[in-house]
Amino acid sequence: MTISNSNSPIARREALQDRLEQLTRMIEIRFVEDRIQKLFAEGHIRGSTHLASGQEAVSVGIARSIDPDDVVTCTYRGHGHALALGVTPEGVIGEICGRVIGCAGGLGGSMHLVEPEVGLLPTAAIIGAGLPIACGAAMAARARGKDRVAVSIFGDGSANIGAFHESLNFAAIRRLPVVFVCENNLYGEYTRIELSTPVEDIAVRAASYNMPGVIVDGQDVDKVAEAMAVAVARARRGEGPTLIEMKTYRYSGHSRSDPATYRPAGELDAWLKRDPIDILADRLVSESILAPGGLDQLKAETRDAVERATAEVLDSAAPDLGEILSHVGASSAGGDQRWHFWSR
Amino acid sequence: MAKIWIRQAVLRALDDAMTDDPSVIVMGEDVAVAGGPFKVTEGLLASHGPERVIDTPISEMAFMGAAVGAAVCGLKPVVEMMFIEFIGVALDQLTTQAATMRYLSRGRLTTPLVVRASAGAGQGFGCQHSQMLDHWFRGTPGLKVAVTSNARTTYGLLRSAIEDPDPVVILEPRVLYAEREEYEFDRDYRIPLGHAEIARPGTDVTLVTCGAMRRVALAAAEASSANIEVIDLLTLWPWDRKTVMDSVARTGRLVTLEEAPAGSGWGGDVVSSIAVEAFGKLKAAPHRITLPDAPVPYSGALEARFLPSPAYVADQVAALVSTNKPPLPWWRNAA
DSSP: OOOOGGGSHHHHHHHTTSHHHHHHHHHHHHHHHHHHHHHHHTTOOOSOOOOOTTOHHHHHHHHTTSOTTSEEEEBSOOHHHHHHHTOOHHHHHHHHTTOTTSTTTTSSOTTOOOBGGGTBOOOBSSTTTHHHHHHHHHHHHHHTTOOOOEEEEEEGGGGGSHHHHHHHHHHHHTTOOEEEEEEEOSEETTEEGGGTOSOSOGGGGGGGGTSOEEEEETTOHHHHHHHHHHHHHHHHTTOOOEEEEEEOOOSSOSSTTOOOTTSOTTHHHHHHTTOHHHHHHHHHHHTTSSOTTHHHHHHHHHHHHHHHHHHHHHHSOOOOTTHHHHTSSTTSTTOOOOOOTTOO | OOEEEHHHHHHHHHHHHHHHOTTEEEEETTOSTTOOTTSSSTTHHHHHOTTTEEEOOSOHHHHHHHHHHHHHTTOEEEEEEEEGGGGGGGHIIIIIIIHHHHHHTTTSSOOOOEEEEEEOSSSSOOTTSOOOOHHHHHTSTTOEEEEOOSHHHHHHHHHHHHHOSSOEEEEEEGGGTTOEEEOOOOTTOOOOTTOOEEEEOOSSEEEEEOTTHHHHHHHHHHHOSSOEEEEEOOEEESOOHHHHHHHHHHHSOEEEEEEEETTTOTHHHHHHHHHHHSGGGOSSOOEEEEEOSSOOOOSHHHHHHHSOOHHHHHHHHHHHHHHSSOOOOHHHHHO
């Protein structure tokens, strides 16, 4: 497979500084998630998927606020984050379809997207797993004299697991350059937050660890980026970690098999009225960056692009059987082509 | 030749590794200012500074996971678990995250980290501070596991583990830390992971062991009428099939001596592999000397029975060699 340079993960990341591209990427995330749902129904996807439709502003707001050299850990609800950070639609859809062109070569699946070139460590299928790892990435950056930050993206469900508390404490006492980003989409798996969590705002927990706790409108990509910029600058100055809570909403259920019938009537409709794509599109129209009615055209073009990526994936090969044994350890047949962070 | 404490071999290996490679860091509870509860990190803080010798909160999940992230991003963390049981609350980070990092990135991301821990029974620490737990790690593709057995193997294995590009668990029998032994340090000495050694040559039976049981096996061999070949496996995963196979081909008999519960001990794998691949070379059914499937008892009287003694091992091996039939373990004789 050939990916033109303009479509490389790093180029896609750099393009995000453009306002129109921010909107396009959010639309892309939405349509990729829609297409994945359909690919599942068509029998091309195994296991499960966890969609993030409705949370696109968080993904794009984070990705445009950090450098490709900054390290990101993320949970299994990671399709949108991977796309925002720069992984191509072929890389994401291909991985979820188990093809060799997938970003993990088909070894990982929906829950394990990865692209070191843009700082994305393998997304983890274990709640809370990414927070301590981000602490370590930040330690390594500082030890190696690099001005880099680590961002850990997780959900409100992660705020009740030990790793959350241990990591915030660890990062605070060592003043590590970490930004902890909690996507509060109101549901931990199938359970609404008030049944699992005695505080309404996860951000208040930052106080226990003597770090700033910030609450952000996660449906507004500019507000996400603003809060990220403050936290990232603080981390780069060596002043330590920040906990940012993005108030957002998951349009779908927890996973493919969850119709989300437990949601209160009217809740989804209320959130759909504050759709992150519409919020940014309206703003770009008012800023004269997008022509009135331009959103429809952008959507049509992006839908075509996602269809082309899907067709390429469905045309592509499954991984070689040799891959089963090739990457277990350094002595495996696949050898060691190690990515060295911060060597370029 | 100088006599040293075996714990000094740990300290020396860490110190030399940190001096040779600035990316090596040491992390754990009380390892820096206090010099470690078993004094195996004494002086490292003064020599290598607080950014490389790091006291952590009592947060195993946080510092185990931080080691994973640091390893992926270019450091070589050596994490101390004070007692191997402490990793229970942090197991995800080692067995699920570190062990799959290379796989999920197809070799682009690796986790060159070492978890070293004091382990094993014999000192009255009770059932939650006396296990080996090597089977927790042996069962996880992507991890290597080794067990130290004296000053030399401690230094040689630890240096190799720190230089390995993948995650390695080093179990250090706590009962050995305060033993004194003649050993001259050689900073170039390494024991490659995956290599066993013949600790004592013999002709009648191959006795495969590791860790603190090495000296029990050697003492049993000295006392026994049978001519016992003792193999120290050193690395439990991946284990050295060739050395064991070649030995069994010579002796025709196989016994394992394991500080592990019968149901999950590493000897199950060794015995089944040899039985399958060298069935025709065996004069007797293979035999396993293990712990019973029970928690480690506290009382000295019970713990002394619980752990295989040289006399017990000598009897068991002699019974196999003289009758070519595996004897029953003590707990089944008693029943």
